[in-house]
Every structure is written in C-alpha cells, then in structure tokens.
Amino acid sequence: MGTTHSARRTWRITTAVRVFAIALVLGRALSAGGVGRVAVLILVLGLIASMASLVEGVGADGLQRWVPVVESLLVGAVVAADPARDEAILLYLAVPPLVAGIRHGWLLATNAFLVSAAAVLVGSRLSSDPPSIDVLQSVGFWLVTGLGIGVLAGVQTRSIRTLEQSQAPYVATHQLMSQLHDLASRGEVGLDSVKLSTELVGRLRDGTGAVDVAVYGHAWGPPLVQLAGHGDTTSLSSHAVGTNHPRVHDVLVVGLRGAGHQLGSVVLRRPGGWNADSRAIAQTVADEFALRLDTAVLFDEVRRLATAEERKRIAREMHDGVAQELVALGYLVDEIASVSDEAETLALADTMRQEISRVVAEIRYSILDLRHHVAEHRLSGALADYVHQVTQDMDLRVNLVLDESGPALPPRTESELLRVAQEAIGNVRKHANADNLWVTLVSDGSTLLLEVEDDGVGNAQPKDRHWGLQSMHERAAGIEASLDVTSRDGGGTIVRLQSPPLTAATKELA
Template sequence: MPASTSRQPSTQPLAAAARAVLLALVATLTLFATRDAAQLWWIALLGVAGLPAVLAPQHRLLAPISRFAEVVVLGLAASQVAADTHLSGVTGGLGASAVLPYLAVPVTVTALSRRFREGAALLAVAAATLLASAAFTQVDGGPQLGQVGYLAVCAQWLILAGLGLYTAGTLQRVMRVRGEGKPQPYAEATRLLTQLRTVARQLPGATLDPGGISEHLLEELRVVAKTDRGAVLSASGGGRLVVLAQIGADRVDWETTLDADSAIADAWATQQPTVSARSQARSRHSGEVSALIVPLVAGVRTVGLVVIEADTAAAYPPPVVSRVTALTGPAALRLEAALLFDEVRSLATNEERQRLAREIHDGVAQELVMVGYGIDNALATVHEDAEETADSLRTLRQEVTRVITELRLSLFELRSEVDRHGGLAAAIAEYARTVGASGGLRVHLSLDESTARLPAATEAELLRIAQEAVTNARKHAGASNLWVTCEVDPPYTRIEVSDDGHGIGDQRPDGHYGLAIMAERAERIRGRLEIRPRQPSGTTVAVVLGSSPRRDKVRGSAAAAEGE
C-alpha cells in the first residue's frame, strides 16, 4: 500500500489529461461520423460521468462508481451514435468506432492504480451495456444486435481494451520487480544474518559447529538407547553422505551411498525411522546386530541421518524409537542452522581470501616490482670503480626477487581451493607441484581418493594443513625431495608430507608457528596431527582423520608379512 500511494500523485494528472484528450477526440470523431452537433450531448454526459473520478480519484466509492458510470454511458452512446449514423446512410460500425476509443481511459486508470479486477469488471459492464443497448435499439426494422458490422467493431474495441489492461498489468509487475525486488534479497539477508549473529551468541558455548552439534546429539541418544556405535551423516552431493560425528569403541566404515539397497537409503527416501537387523557398516558382516536409522528432517527437507547400533537383537522397540525421535526432531533444526551457517562462513572466507589476493597483487606486489625495476636502473648507472655499491645493489635485487616470489606463492595459496568436481587430492597435488617447482624440489605424489567426499569445511582445513606443511618444507627444511601422500576414503583421511631436509629441530621460529597453526586446524576438524623425524633425514608431517578398518587390516597384514 505505501508504494502504491506514493506513486498515485503522478498518475492523477495523467488520468485527467487522458480524459480531456479522449473526450476531445471522440467529440471530433462523433461530429465527423454523424454530422449532427446534437449527438455531442452524449460526449457531455460522458464528461459529467467521469468528473467525480477526476475530482476524487482516491475516494473508495465515488471513484469506482464514476468509472462504472463512464462505461455505462459509453455503451449507450456507442449504440445510439451507431444507429444514427446508420440512418444517415453511413455504416453503423463507424459510429461506434467514434465513441469506443474512450473505453481506454477508465480501463487504463484502473491498471495504473493496480486495480486489475476492477478493470476486468469495467470491461464486462461495457460489453453487457453494448449488448443490452443494441438489443433495444431498432435499425432497419430489427434490433441493432443483428448488425454484424456493429458487433465486430464493439468486439474489436473490447479486445483492444482487454489487451491494454493485460499489458499494463505486466508492465506494473516488471517495474515492481525491477524497482523493488533488487534490494529486497539484500535487506532480507541482512535481517537474517543479524538474527543469526544474535542467536549464535546466545547458544551454549556460542557455537554453530555441525560436528559439535552432532557429537552432542549422539551423547544424548546414548542415554535413552543402547548404543555400541553411532554416527550422524549429512548430504554432500553426488548421492553420497559424509560422517559429521561418530561414537563407539571402534571407528566404523559406514554405508554412505544413497542409491544402494540399504536401510540408510530407505530412511533418507521415506523420511521415516527404520529399524534393521543388519549393520549399516560396510566392514561388519556377522553377529547379532540391531540398527536404528532416524532421518533428521527440518521442515520438509532431510538434512541428515542418525545411525545407532547395538550388538544385541531387537534393541530398538517402538518406545525406544519414540524416545530417540523426540531428541532428533529439535536436533534437526539445530543441525540445519549449523550447516547453513557453515556454508555462509565458507563462502565469506573464500571471498575474503580472493579479495586479499587481489589487494596484494594490485598493491604490494606491484610496488615491489617497481622497486626491483628501480634497483635495475641504479645498477645500470653505477660506475665501474664502485664495485662495492654494485654488489650491495645486486644483493638487494636478489632479496626483492625472493620476496616477490614468496608473495606470488602466497597469492597462489590464497586462491587455492578444493574444486567441487576435482576433489581434495587434486587440489593438494596442484599446490605441491607448483610450490615444489618454485623451490627446486623434486615432488613425489601418491594419491588415493575414493569417489566419496568429506564435508566441504573439512576438505578446506585439510588443504590448508597440507599447504602449510609443503610451505614449511620449501622454506625451512633445505630439502631436495618432497613426498606427498593423500589417502581419502571417508570417513578416513590421511595427508602426509615428508622431506629429506635437515629436520624440524633447526627450523626458524616462524616455522614452529606454522606447526601450531596446523595443530589448531587439525583439532578443529577432530583430526590428529603427527610430526616425526624421517629416516635417514628430514621431517614427516601427517594429519589423520578417522580410521579405516579396511586399511588398518591391510597394514596389519603387511606388517605381519614383513615380520615373517
């Protein structure tokens, strides 16, 4: 309403001018068609009928009544003028055409005021008046309603008026979307983000971490239902699930494929709790098991699944299922908010990294390049007898070149992201190759990545840890070779970076600071950071996330074979 009211003053002069122009036009056309000045009294009556709409355009009763009076008078006038022109030997359709153009005035006014229903009603009243008046008007001994030419002209003008009403409505909607729609999403986003910030500060522990919320939910479920192992899974795209948190004596290789024939896939599709006598772990195939899979549904959308298992039969009767669903209902909303917040935070972080990269490239990097050019110019003008000055300038030039190289590598690191389609291993491999080549390192890659994906936030943290490890090896280790191993089989992941340098004990303080950052990142994603010497020389930095029973079994068999 406010927007409509604010635009109303600009339409009032336009409507009044349109009435005056159309009245003059139909008066001229009527006089030309009938050659009888007496017929102009219909035009005068039309002006009187529209006067209240001009004087009180916003009145709730007078304005609509005035417009309906206009179309009634217009219908009567069209019929009578058409009959008079027919008696004068002129086609009756010409007389109607002289008056009916005025129909555009009341219809257009309703369209400009966004009263589209009133406009449609005006067209209906005009059609009814034209038909009724023609039925009672006699022409050549019969009702005017039988005159094909008259009916054709009336239908033509009614259709044109209807098209005008439709076009005006479409233009109004387009203008509203263009004029008001653009800032609306930003205003709504601002409002929601402000509310989210306020709510986040009031949450227990002030956290919106999906992993933390998932772990808390599993601990709550352990109290109300027997749970030897359990997990919270969430969608990652590509028809697969990712493990947000899990509990139990052993880490489990859960079924994460939604297109498989499993209770997990059924629960996701039906949004109903599912009880199964089969384990949902791909690594477990024997023994008595009860599994309960409960979808986490927020509104109409499934945001995740809770899987709990007990090593006994029939561990989850209906009362237990009811107690579990009583906890998972509220948790679904908390988890959805955390996942959305995580996505917004990830987008904001990536955007900020890109912004910083642009600022550094366009600012400090360009300035350093200009300093290098200045040193080159100074070297070109140094006299031959000033060898000491020339050596100092060459040393300074080498240092500037080194800083520019470091800066470019920092820009590459800022811009590096895990591609949605390429995966974590590809991103780490690209970074290791680029940085290794710049540092004169021979890079050896061992990549083993399954089609399953980790949560996007976890992949981003693992990439940053790998980047820091590679950077430390290049800058501080004095190494010749770099070995990068990447094993990704969710929920298990192992990233290992080794070098043949002089070892971690001789690193500079900023290198130790980098190790502290890696430890913080690993803790954030509930991973384990391992730093150990490499034999015969060098350092190995590894981050391990979860565990893989299948891989542990393979390693155990290999170790046993070596022992024999």
C-alpha cells in the same frame, strides 16, 4: 517477508482511505444538516468499507482482486438508491477506483470505474425518479476523480512494487542474517556443523548404546558426505545411501529432515539389535538436531563462499599491487647498477635484486595458496596438484600416499585440511632444506589422517610474530581433530593431523 510487509502497508493505506472517505461523507452530511435522511445509507457504506478492508486483510490473493469490483457495484447501487442524490453520498464513488489503483494498478481502477458507472446508470433507469442532469454531472465528476487518482496511484505504486520485488530477496536475507547475528552474538545457537555433528554422535551413543555411529549429509548430492562418526563406520555408508543389501538387525538408519528437504541420515550399529524404546530415542535425538544441523550446514556454505571470494580478492590485490610494485623496484635496482662502477654498490644491488626476486617468488606462492581450493570433493587431487606446483622448481623428492576410500568429507573439513597441508608444505619449502618430502592423506570412514614429513633441519618451533603453527592448531581444532608437530628420527619434522583415535573398547568390538 518483504512482500508480506508491503502488502500490510498497502492494506493500511487503503483502509485509511476508506475511513477518511466515510468520515468526509459524514462530515459533509452534518454540515448540510441532512444527516438524518442519509444516515442509513452512510451506515451501509460503512459496512461495505469494513467488509472490503476485512477481506483485503485476510482473504486469498485471488479473492482480493475481486474486492474493488464488488465494492464498486455495491457503492453504485447505494448511490442509485438514494432518492435525494445527496452530494455527500456521491463523493464515495471516487473510493473504489482509487483503492483499486493503489492495490492492483490502473487496469483494475478502470474496471472499478466502469462497474460503478454502470451500476449508477442501471439503478437510475430502474428508479421511478430519474436523476437530474446536475446529479449526473456530480456522479461523473466523482467517478472521473476516482479514476484519475486511481490511475496515477496505480502507475506510482507499480514502480514501487517493481522496486520492492527486486529488493525483496535482499530484504528477506537481511532480516534473516540480522536474526542469525543476534542469536549467534547471544550464544544461543551453534553454527558449527562439525561440532554439532560430533555432539549428535555423542548424544546418540549415550542415549542408545550404539557403538558405531556415522552422520551423513545428502545436501551436496553425490558423493555421500560424512559429517561425523565414531567407531568402525566403514560399512555404514552403504546403509545411508540405501544400497540393496540384506537387512541387518543391529543397524538402524534414522533420517535427518531439514527445512523442507532431506538433509541426511544417521546410521547406527548396536550390539543385540534395536527395540522400540531405543529406536524412539534415536529418532527423538535426530529430530532435535536436524534443523540446527541444517542451519549450520547452510551457514558453513555461506561462509565458504564468502571466504573463497575474499581469498580471490586478496590474491588479486597482491598480484596487481605489491607484486607489481616489487617488480618495478627490481627495475630500479637494475638501473642503479647500470650507472655505477663501484664494486660495493654493484654487490649491494645484486643482493637487493636477489632479495626482491625471493620476495616476489614468495608472493606468487602465497597467491597460489589463496587461489587453490578443493573442487568436487577431490581433496587428494587438489593436494597432489598443489604439491606438484610448489615443488616443481625444487630439488626435492616427493612421496605421496593418498587414500580417500571412505565417504567424502564435508567441504569445510576438506578446505581446512588443504590449508593445513599448504602451511606445512610451505614451511618445508622455506625453512627445512630437506631432500625428501612425504605427504600422507588417509580418509577411510573411520580414520582421518594428514601427515607432512621431511628430512630437513628440523627444529620447527613457533617464532615471534609468526602464526603458521598457531593457525594450523586452530584449523585442526575447528574440525575436531588434533595436530602434533614432532621431530623426525634421523632429522626433520613431522606434522600430523588426525581425528580422535578409536577407544580400546571400540577397537575390540570392531
């Protein structure tokens, strides 16, 4: 987009140069009172200039590079054909080298100069009335003038083009982001891949009568990513990846074609099989959603990268700023304790030191939360590693049940699940005073369940100016899941996040 804008601007400049030169030729001819005898030549120059501008405006890039050379040849022939060698006509010799320099650089400006000079000399040799020395000097003056200005313009525009080429990706990105911002602010485009995928599943079920539907993304490469699903989708992933198996009459695979690449596919199971009408409906709905979903997936990835970078920045600021200042404050408390013999002062200093140590430890846990992330679609691995790091210094028995037998989840869903687990486990560590911690993750293609359970003091209720429970509910809603915080029989708390359960009808059909 940036390159197109630059080309149009250059075309406008060179067209203006030609128009100005033709106007100058006409003006000088009128002032000399001899326009009648060169009117035909001025008309020919006008036609040459018009054709050159037209080809430069709409012609292919390879063709455009020949325009200044051909224009130089034709202008040289016109000058040589002028029996009067009118000064007004001669000045147009400067135009082709100048235009060549502006559009293509100094080398093509030099070539245009040489072609014009050769055309004038050859034409003059063939003429029955060779030009005088004065005319040749005028010819040389205008050719050299065009060459000089063309070379200077070529050097200058080259630096401008180099700068524009380096900025072109950012210019194009800025334009696209501006359009995206305008659409999003007006509410005309959905940028949530989870909601779009869920909406696609609903539309396909309503339109085709399919009972099992799964939307798979291929954009991240292996493993296959399930963006959304309904019903028993466990066996559908093999159809999405094209595994060799007998063709099933009740299963339909519809491709999702994104912007120039295969975004993914939708696999549907319909009792009784598929006819031409139901296949056409499925394809129409998938085509309707494909580009929107592709844009949302790309936006999710941009948002994920930006969020990860911001989390790292905040973690660095916390480590290098607040944490270091608290450590320095601890040294100050130690110094106060070392210069005082009063029991009350020593007791207060000890209390302050313990509190500072607690806050520093919390900051370090927060830094761990900010930096910890899911790598290569290994949510269970990231979760197990986090639990180990958080609980290694605690007298807490940990029980992990991790089942990721289904297709990989979208990166955003994995990230939100990890953040919910971090918040829930952090609450257990800080407030529960528990002996046992149970962490369960099940993602088998039809069920998504995250459960954090403890046997502590319970009573996990929202507190003023504490947003942990609210943020967990918001994260769950963002991935089309529900979150419940309930008391555990025998004491403690259960935090359960799960995808919408199967309907009774679906269970019977499955």
